[in-house]
Amino acid sequence: MPVEPVFETRIDRLTILDEHGRFDEELGAGLIPDEDVVALYRHMVICRHLDEIAFKLQRSGRMGTYPENRGQEATSLGAAYALQKKDWLVTCYRENAGLFWRGLPMELVLLHWMGDERGNEIPEGLNVTPLAIPIGTQMLHATGLGWASKYRGDDGIACTFFGDGATSEGDFHEAMNFAANLDLPVIFFCQNNSWAISVPTRIQCSAPTIAQRGLAYGMDCIQVDGNDIFAVVKAVRDAAERARTNQRPTFIEAVTYRLGDHTTADDARRYRDDEELEMWKLRDPMIRLRGWLDARGLWDDSKQASLQEEAEAHIAAAVQRASDIEALPPTEFFKNMYKTMPPNLQQQMSTMRTSSLGRNPETADQSAVS
Amino acid sequence: MANLTLVQAINLALIQEMERDDRVMIMGEDVGLNGGVFRVTEGLHKRFGEKRVVDTPLAESGIIGTSVGLAMAGLRPIAEIQFEGFLGPAYDQICTHAARMRTRTRGALTVPLVIRVPVGGGIHAPELHSDSPEAIYTHNPGLKVVMPSSPRDAKGLLISAIRDPDPVIFFEPKRIYRAFREEVPEDEYTVPIGKARVVREGSELTMVSWGASVIQCMNAIETSGRDIELIDLRTISPFDMETVSESVRRTGRAIVVHEAPLSCGLGSEIASRIMEECFLQLEAPVQRVTGFDTIMPYYKLELEYLPDAERIGQAIDEIVAY
Numbered sequence: 001m002p003v004e005p006v007f008e009t010r011i012d013r014l015t016i017l018d019e020h021g022r023f024d025e026e027l028g029a030g031l032i033p034d035e036d037v038v039a040l041y042r043h044m045v046i047c048r049h050l051d052e053i054a055f056k057l058q059r060s061g062r063m064g065t066y067p068e069n070r071g072q073e074a075t076s077l078g079a080a081y082a083l084q085k086k087d088w089l090v091t092c093y094r095e096n097a098g099l100f101w102r103g104l105p106m107e108l109v110l111l112h113w114m115g116d117e118r119g120n121e122i123p124e125g126l127n128v129t130p131l132a133i134p135i136g137t138q139m140l141h142a143t144g145l146g147w148a149s150k151y152r153g154d155d156g157i158a159c160t161f162f163g164d165g166a167t168s169e170g171d172f173h174e175a176m177n178f179a180a181n182l183d184l185p186v187i188f189f190c191q192n193n194s195w196a197i198s199v200p201t202r203i204q205c206s207a208p209t210i211a212q213r214g215l216a217y218g219m220d221c222i223q224v225d226g227n228d229i230f231a232v233v234k235a236v237r238d239a240a241e242r243a244r245t246n247q248r249p250t251f252i253e254a255v256t257y258r259l260g261d262h263t264t265a266d267d268a269r270r271y272r273d274d275e276e277l278e279m280w281k282l283r284d285p286m287i288r289l290r291g292w293l294d295a296r297g298l299w300d301d302s303k304q305a306s307l308q309e310e311a312e313a314h315i316a317a318a319v320q321r322a323s324d325i326e327a328l329p330p331t332e333f334f335k336n337m338y339k340t341m342p343p344n345l346q347q348q349m350s351t352m353r354t355s356s357l358g359r360n361p362e363t364a365d366q367s368a369v370s
Numbered sequence: 371m372a373n374l375t376l377v378q379a380i381n382l383a384l385i386q387e388m389e390r391d392d393r394v395m396i397m398g399e400d401v402g403l404n405g406g407v408f409r410v411t412e413g414l415h416k417r418f419g420e421k422r423v424v425d426t427p428l429a430e431s432g433i434i435g436t437s438v439g440l441a442m443a444g445l446r447p448i449a450e451i452q453f454e455g456f457l458g459p460a461y462d463q464i465c466t467h468a469a470r471m472r473t474r475t476r477g478a479l480t481v482p483l484v485i486r487v488p489v490g491g492g493i494h495a496p497e498l499h500s501d502s503p504e505a506i507y508t509h510n511p512g513l514k515v516v517m518p519s520s521p522r523d524a525k526g527l528l529i530s531a532i533r534d535p536d537p538v539i540f541f542e543p544k545r546i547y548r549a550f551r552e553e554v555p556e557d558e559y560t561v562p563i564g565k566a567r568v569v570r571e572g573s574e575l576t577m578v579s580w581g582a583s584v585i586q587c588m589n590a591i592e593t594s595g596r597d598i599e600l601i602d603l604r605t606i607s608p609f610d611m612e613t614v615s616e617s618v619r620r621t622g623r624a625i626v627v628h629e630a631p632l633s634c635g636l637g638s639e640i641a642s643r644i645m646e647e648c649f650l651q652l653e654a655p656v657q658r659v660t661g662f663d664t665i666m667p668y669y670k671l672e673l674e675y676l677p678d679a680e681r682i683g684q685a686i687d688e689i690v691a692y
Contacts, residue, residue: 090439121476129442130475134466140432141467144439144447151395151421151445158439171463174432181427336473337512339480339535342564342608 011211013223013255016230019283021291028230032081037289038298040081040101040229042307044073044286047097049311050106051260053319054113058264062323066113068260071227073097074285075191075254078232079159083240086127086149090142090160093131094191094258098161104128106315110322117336118325127156135196136162136169139188143175146186150247157185157243159236165196167213168204176251180217185243187236188214188251191226193258194280198271214251226254227285257283371553376546379521379554380410380486383528384448386558388418391446394532397424398433398450398486407452408488408547430456434463434485441483442471446532454489454541455498461506468537469512483537484528489517490582490629491676492545494669501666502581502630507539508607508639514563515607517541519584521552523604526561534563541606543582566610568617572599575623575689578614578640580606583627583677590682596690606636614640615647622653623689627677632660654692657685 016028032040051070057063076098080089089095089102100106103126112119112131120130129145132138142160149156166172167190179186192210194201205213214221220242224231232254239250257280261268268277293299334341334349341349374382388394396411396418402425405412415423426433430451437447451457457464468481491500507515516531516538518524524542531538569584574596579587580603591598599617603609618624624644626637641656659677667675 088443117474117476120474120478122478124478129479130471134462137435137462137466140435140463141439141442143432144436144441145443146439147436148440148443148445151440170459171431171435174427174429175435177427177429178432178436182424333473336476338472338514339477343612344608 009215011209011221011223013225014231014235015225015228016234017228017288017292018225019227019288021288021295023230023292027234031230032233034296034298036081037293040077041286041289041293041299043077043101044097044289045307046311046314047073047077047100048286049308050096050315050318053315054110055264057110057319063110063114065263065265067093067263069094069096071259071280071284072191072193072256074229074232074289075189075226075256076161077101078229079161079187079189079236082233082236083157083159086154086156087240088142088145088156088158089128090138090145090158091129091131092135092138092162092166092191093133094163094193095161099128102126102128106318107322110318111325114322116325116328118328136166136172138162139166139175140171140178142186142188143178143184146179146184146243146249147182150183150185155185155244157187157240159187159189161189161191163196164190164192164194164201164204164210165199166190167210176214176217176219176249179249180219183247184249185247186249187239187243188249189236190251190253191256192253193256195258195262195268195272197262197266198268209253211251211253219249219251221251221253223253223255226256227283227288229285229289256285259284372556373551374521374554375548375551376518376521376524376542377408377410377548379525379552380528380542381412381414382554382556383525383532384411384414385417387529387532388414388422390558392422393444394446394448395422395424395440396448396450397426397437399426399428399452401425401450406450408544410486410542411450430458430460431463434460434468437483437485438463438467438471438481441481441537442479446482448484448486448532450486452488453495453499454487454501454503457487457503464507464513464537464539465510469510472536473512480535481537482535484531484534485537485539487539487541488544488547489541490543490545491666491672492582494672495544497668500669500672502628502661504541504606505630505634505636508636512537513607514538514605515541516563516605517543517581518604519543519546519581519602522554523561523567523602525554526559527563527604529558530560530563533560538563541581545582546585549585561604564605564608564610566613567602567604568613569600569602570598572597573621574598575625575686576601576614576617576621577625577627577682578603579627580604581629583629586676586678587627587682589679590686593679593683594686596686598686609636609640611643611647615644618644618648619651622651625657625659625682625685625689627659627682629661629676631663632658633663635660654689657689659685
């Protein structure tokens, strides 16, 4: 018997605005209205400024560890722009731009990194999940959230974000397998930023692309230039359409780069070459978009100068709101363990400063007198 | 009233809650067409359809993580993990996410999820089919942990668990799935989570247990002929210390019985609490009759491992003679 191929495939890479400023008119014309491109660019600049200020807050001791988003703004922003308000954004912790675009108040993210759970108190009606600290576990929640939309028949979808390192985690594979085999409307959006702290992508995945991991689950998959917001928007729109109409998931690998350290607690100079960093700085999604706007007469230096002032005021106000929040009562952490506080927690809360054992003095007294 | 086994009582509770609330859905391995390996979900796939009774891929973390998402979106998933020995892969999703989502988001997102898990030994099962990991989940704040010892309680507790706004691990002692029948009300009723049941009143000593061990305690008490109070905790987290301490203050003696290993088992916590709350009434040290600090043996020796009426009887003799 002859040996025959039973399955053949290829992985496409989508770029619309490339790093040299070339724009694919066929794919890109009319994809995003000009005024929206301007709005997206403005948003990127403001988010970039937040990174700068957050870094300084951490260095001056006013905030805990913070992960810069620098260089990856086009990914989550493009996705959030392409999706609808009812769709879930199930994020990791480098998706500030998308979360703010959706409407998450900026001071909440600051509060989160200032060690305050109020930063995760997501306003009602905003379909986003809190920043996920454990790597590669939140994709399963997206699978469930997408499933719930399908169960209710409301044609909402869930889009989940994670890094290249997260694709080594078991939960990533379980989430992909569930979504594909149960026909769930989920978009898996991998931000391949080349590094998982100090470990390069090749140690997470030895195949030529991460995108092809989706093939194993019978899922549509594509690689996009993650620093090209046009490509991201198109890929997410196509995936959303597939999810809404056919309840089929899509795996998107967005190739981007972490221009900053992993977090403020990291020093990337210990493990990566300056040469690589300098090369990726030339592919910065913000610079690329600015070039597109300039070429079309939609932007200039004076607009940039006033935007910079606006960004500074905007961030300063957010920092002020985060810093001015009222102090939490010391018993606060007991309050949201359960909807109704059980007796053991009531007792521990009421005696937290009066008994080393959390013992109820009343009960102890009863024991002593009887 | 119907005369039901524990399996039948749980099945009835599932049916009634699914009829009452269309947000309730069941998912897990083999729960659909097959009706579950213990037949707990028998007939539900046919009755409610594949949309609401779902055979999932074989992945415990996937089942729980996906359920967390379903619950956050406002559904009421009931996830089955086939045996307690397979909870391990789901531990991360249970403790990192299900247990923490409410506090992490200050109530903006919650996880009203029930995780049904057959538990414990005594049925001649293979390795990792006979463990008692309840204390592990009791040590994780944010979860509720329930383990009934009778069909009537099982039905009422499961209905409470399904209606509970927080994640509940509902352990089902497989040794008594079909060991006996009990009159169970056919209408819906709830048994409150967090309230123990005094199975038998007594004045000489207090025995505290849960799950299949309650039956072993009852046998030991009957053999001893003594006037012993038996408390079935029913809920392990948060457990009903009020009922325990009220009893121990009267009897002055306490024995805790569980299948799980001795060290850092829930018996340790109960003994500590009795010491704190009933110290001056105690006539003897609190005794524990438990599994050993070993891996649960394969089934040829499982009855040597599990607390039985004989070992419990020895503890009774010792504590009374102290």
